[in-house]
Amino acid sequence: MNRVPLEGKVLNENARVAAELRERFRDNRVLVVNLISSPGSGKTTLLEKSLENLPAAEHVAVLTGDLQTENDANRLKRYGFPVKQIVTGGTCHLDARMIERHIADWDLAKLDLLIIENVGNLVCPSSYDLGEAAKIVLLSVTEGEDKPLKYPSIFFKSELMVLTKTDLLPYVPFEVSMAVENARRVHPEIEMLRLSCQTGNGLPEWMNWLERRKRTFLAEVADTVA
Amino acid sequence: MHELGIANSILDGVAKEIERRPDSHPTKVGVRIGELAGVDPDALRFGFEALIAETDLAELQLEIEFRPPHARCRDCAGEYQIHNYQLICPACRSGNGEWISGDELEFAYLEVEENEPCAAGRKSSE
Numbered sequence: 048m049n050r051v052p053l054e055g056k057v058l059n060e061n062a063r064v065a066a067e068l069r070e071r072f073r074d075n076r077v078l079v080v081n082l083i084s085s086p087g088s089g090k091t092t093l094l095e096k097s098l099e100n101l102p103a104a105e106h107v108a109v110l111t112g113d114l115q116t117e118n119d120a121n122r123l124k125r126y127g128f129p130v131k132q133i134v135t136g137g138t139c140h141l142d143a144r145m146i147e148r149h150i151a152d153w154d155l156a157k158l159d160l161l162i163i164e165n166v167g168n169l170v171c172p173s174s175y176d177l178g179e180a181a182k183i184v185l186l187s188v189t190e191g192e193d194k195p196l197k198y199p200s201i202f203f204k205s206e207l208m209v210l211t212k213t214d215l216l217p218y219v220p221f222e223v224s225m226a227v228e229n230a231r232r233v234h235p236e237i238e239m240l241r242l243s244c245q246t247g248n249g250l251p252e253w254m255n256w257l258e259r260r261k262r263t264f265l266a267e268v269a270d271t272v273a
Numbered sequence: 274m275h276e277l278g279i280a281n282s283i284l285d286g287v288a289k290e291i292e293r294r295p296d297s298h299p300t301k302v303g304v305r306i307g308e309l310a311g312v313d314p315d316a317l318r319f320g321f322e323a324l325i326a327e328t329d330l331a332e333l334q335l336e337i338e339f340r341p342p343h344a345r346c347r348d349c350a351g352e353y354q355i356h357n358y359q360l361i362c363p364a365c366r367s368g369n370g371e372w373i374s375g376d377e378l379e380f381a382y383l384e385v386e387e388n389e390p391c392a393a394g395r396k397s398s399e
Contacts, residue, residue: 048300049387053290053380057282057304140275171275173311174378196358200311203376232358233309234372 068178342375
């Protein structure tokens with residue numbers, strides 16, 4: 048018997064494609080964010096509000112993942128931005144190859160922002176790098192405050208946590224401070240936003256966050272070029 | 274339930290290594306999985322066994338090293354294992370630490386056995 052060291056990531060094929068995508072996104076100065084949450088936390092609604100509030104001059108595209116239907120893409124198309132549905136046919140996450148395939152006929156040079164809405168799932172999407180600049184995790188106040196501890200992986204890997212449906216706080220036993228504390232236990236540096244797409248509270252802060260993230264992304268790209 | 278896909282990627286990695294060692298066959302593959310990798314070891318074992326059943330690799334064993342996260346202390350530079358998400362350095366008690374591992378999903382090693390030289394082949398070369 049002979050033991051030989053094996054190197055590299057188990058998902059090295061995905062990692063390779065994701066690295067290529069990341070380079071293409073940087074070369075074309077497209078900020079890519081990957082929205083992840085449980086089913087029903089409000090990813091599509093947040094996307095709708097985002098598209099509604101983005102300046103018309105902003106060139107945005109959306110990829111939205113779903114197990115079976117094209118419903119989300121149909122909801123989002125009316126805002127006039129390019130939207131593509133990725134129907135995974137039962138697969139519980141998006142992977143880098145799916146992204147590569149679905150952006151093949153888009154001219155990245157003309158885009159400023161690409162928002163990827165992952166399949167509703169807090170576990171599997173956390174393992175698959177899509178070449179994004181930032182993962183963003185959504186947690187709605189109708190879920191448990193302990194979700195960051197139950198699904199630590201995604202909170203650990205996300206740059207921002209968005210607490211959604213905050214208009215429902217008076218009606219549900221959700222302790223915001225406990226959710227924040229749990230998320231910070233897993234990821235001390237995670238940024239936090241809270242918003243309600245129904246009332247619009249917190250939406251300006253979300254739009255500002257995107258704008259600010261785009262600036263830091265462009266500054267990073269400029270640094271590596273220089 | 275993405276563990277089946279991950280099991281498949283492990284077998285791809287094994288196949289690639291065996292391509293480079295055509296005179297051996299794999300007996301055991303080791304992987305390192307961080308507790309924050311979002312991978313369930315039992316589901317991974319289940320998927321792995323389902324994939325190799327009734328194939329040439331049916332005997333291949335999977336060893337999973339499930340690793341707790343580690344941190345580095347920003348004050349004394351010591352490294353320590355994180356328990357229950359508490360970032361407190363056991364050496365200097367500082368709470369100023371940074372995560373350094375916990376989400377890995379990596380190959381570790383492969384155990385192989387040299388194939389017995391084929392009896393028929395030996396005869397013909399004599």
